Amino acid sequence: MTNARWLDPEERQAWLALLAVTTLLPGNLDGALQREGRLTLFDYNVLAMLSEAEDRTLPMSELAARTYASLSRLSHVVKKLEQRGWVLRSQCTADARVTMAALTDDGFAAIEQMAPGHVESVRQAVFDGLDRRDVADLERIGKRIVHQLEPSSWVLREPRINS
Structure with a gap:
């Protein structure tokens, strides 16, 4: 016999709605960003978190926390963004064990260019309703x-x- 705590009808409907949102929304927003700047929603979020940080710089561990990513996933994406000239990694001057990620001027210009379209996509997908x-x-x-x-x-x- 199982001791499962089954969802009641209202919980089931709420769960199915949340599941649909978490399934549909990333693809919807990814599509708009792919057309705009060949980025994923995660790539954009990395750039956005850096753009909002003091001096547009964060320790990689803090950037991982702000983007809900593992350090390995974040390192892969930051490497891709570095190749585009949008992010630069360096050692922290106060602690050589810490790697810093900084948004370059080109990266800031890129996110400034993409932000209006991204915000409009978010507004249409979520907030207009x-x-x-x-x-x-x-x-x-x-x-x-x-x-x-x-x-x-x-x-x-x-x-x-x-x-």
Whole structure:
């Protein structure tokens, strides 16, 4: 006999909706970025996190945390972005064991060029169908799920911009 805690009908419907979003959204946003700049959503997120960091530079470990990536996955993507001249890796001057990733001027120009199209894709895919209460609920629910999965998540520490 199993002790499975089966989903009730409402939980099942919520789960199927979340599963559909997590399956459909990345492909939708990847497609727009591929057309715009031959990037994946993950590549774009790496550039975006660097563009928002002080001096456009982060330790690779912090960049991995902000992008929810393993260091090996991040290293692979940063290498690809380095080859395009958009990111530069170097040793930290304060601790030689730490590798830093910095967004170059060309990388910043690239993300500035792609950002309007990406934001429009996000708006069309997600926010145009929601009202302000839905947006607040999405943030609240998303952060609660992230907290269960990754209690030390960067997104949970990030202050609200217009709170």
